[in-house]
Amino acid sequence: MLTWPAPEIPVLPGHGGTVRVHDSTTGALVEAAPGRDAGMYVCGITPYDATHIGHAATYLAFDLLLRAWRDAGKAVTYVSNVTDVDDPLLERAADTGMDWRELALEQTALFREDMTALGVVPPDVWDGAVESIPRVVAAVEQMLDAGTAYRVPLRDAGAGGTQPDLGDVYADLSADSAFGTVSRLDRSQMLALFAERGGDPDAPGKRDPLDPVLWRRERVGEPAWDGGALGTGRPGWHIECAVIARDALGVSFDVQGGGTDLLFPHHEMSASHVRSLASAAGTGAAGCAHAHVHAGMVALDGHKMSKSRGNLELVSRLRATGVDPMAVRLAILAHHYREDWEWSAADVTAGEARLARWRDAVSGNGGPDAAATLAELRAAVATDLDAPRALRAVDHWCDAVAAGDPDDGSWEVGAPGIVARAIDALLGIRM
Numbered sequence: 001m002l003t004w005p006a007p008e009i010p011v012l013p014g015h016g017g018t019v020r021v022h023d024s025t026t027g028a029l030v031e032a033a034p035g036r037d038a039g040m041y042v043c044g045i046t047p048y049d050a051t052h053i054g055h056a057a058t059y060l061a062f063d064l065l066l067r068a069w070r071d072a073g074k075a076v077t078y079v080s081n082v083t084d085v086d087d088p089l090l091e092r093a094a095d096t097g098m099d100w101r102e103l104a105l106e107q108t109a110l111f112r113e114d115m116t117a118l119g120v121v122p123p124d125v126w127d128g129a130v131e132s133i134p135r136v137v138a139a140v141e142q143m144l145d146a147g148t149a150y151r152v153p154l155r156d157a158g159a160g161g162t163q164p165d166l167g168d169v170y171a172d173l174s175a176d177s178a179f180g181t182v183s184r185l186d187r188s189q190m191l192a193l194f195a196e197r198g199g200d201p202d203a204p205g206k207r208d209p210l211d212p213v214l215w216r217r218e219r220v221g222e223p224a225w226d227g228g229a230l231g232t233g234r235p236g237w238h239i240e241c242a243v244i245a246r247d248a249l250g251v252s253f254d255v256q257g258g259g260t261d262l263l264f265p266h267h268e269m270s271a272s273h274v275r276s277l278a279s280a281a282g283t284g285a286a287g288c289a290h291a292h293v294h295a296g297m298v299a300l301d302g303h304k305m306s307k308s309r310g311n312l313e314l315v316s317r318l319r320a321t322g323v324d325p326m327a328v329r330l331a332i333l334a335h336h337y338r339e340d341w342e343w344s345a346a347d348v349t350a351g352e353a354r355l356a357r358w359r360d361a362v363s364g365n366g367g368p369d370a371a372a373t374l375a376e377l378r379a380a381v382a383t384d385l386d387a388p389r390a391l392r393a394v395d396h397w398c399d400a401v402a403a404g405d406p407d408d409g410s411w412e413v414g415a416p417g418i419v420a421r422a423i424d425a426l427l428g429i430r431m
């Protein structure tokens, strides 16, 4: 898909060190990309009611990671998706009487604008679910051939179009001995989350209630695509991300990212599908992602901000009221990415005040030595993307500027320029 314009990232003196992040699987801080370069897949939006502050917070977290990697001298391949056909999108379109394609296009365009305004680095590969269907079909056919997927006969009236004999296709999780190693949840937790987050544990004919759908055959009133030997239908959610990630990054890559709501079932299932595809292709058991990194949930009015609940603050609404997107960015970065937190109007006010203070400080002639501030900024982001700590370091430098030149020769003429560039390059805040 067409992405959005990449922000200019200023070059800084020297370079950052090893970047460590919290891996949800082990609970430990791990080197995010141990090899020479870095590959990252971050789950993209389902395009309706985008972009709320929760989405923005998740994408900003991975934007910091990408910027820290680049500062450390790594070439980064960043891959993401747009779930431009899925149950929640179709349901919303039906509720509002809109064509689902129109809704997806409109919301994807809005997302591009919001990401541009927030200065988020775009993915190198940004694939839509719909455009990936031929590759998903081929993948599901491979899994059927390898015996890691099975068909479930259709029961709904009119399902399956002209080929009602071809059933839905589900992954057989019993074929994957590594299933469960991403989230490490016990079965009862898995069952509860699967039911809560888009799964169909009670669908008749499945071998295991947790088996996820790979190909959903055509249903009356639902869009469907040619699925070759699978029959007309549409892709399951997890296989979509598995195929897009595998095709762009290979079966092993550095970071799989998203919000904590995706750890199970989505990332567990995607990793399982990637493994099944690797074994079907004879490329061996893949490790999938080296680290699974998850951003905390942003809430509003006491509940997780969500499109389905409708308790939203949209980036586009804030922009429309004249809030500087850099103040929104600062408001979000004031919270550590792993924190679950509640959005409030006070966050914007604080972001605006900080932005004004910073802009004032970097526009003066000279300031305290920037080297220590740059080093602290780098250390903060390299240590599990600690944006609040990075913000404090800049605040501290700005406080010293506000206190005035001590006239002891310690101020440097070039310091504001270096701090401004560091803020821009590492935190994505344009001064």
Ligand code: 5CA
Binding pocket: 043, 044, 045, 046, 047, 053, 054, 055, 057, 058, 081, 082, 083, 241, 257, 258, 259, 260, 261, 262, 295, 296, 297, 298, 299, 304, 305, 306
């Ligand atoms: N299309 C799928 C992923 S393949 C999806 O989850 N889309 S989404 O639009 O619902 O969410 C997009 C991203 O924002 C996901 O990474 C999700 O984990 C994250 N997200 C959703 N709600 C919140 C929230 N309230 N706080 C923080 N992140 C959130």
Ligand code: ZN
Binding pocket: 042, 043, 044, 081, 241, 266
């Ligand atoms: Zn995904």
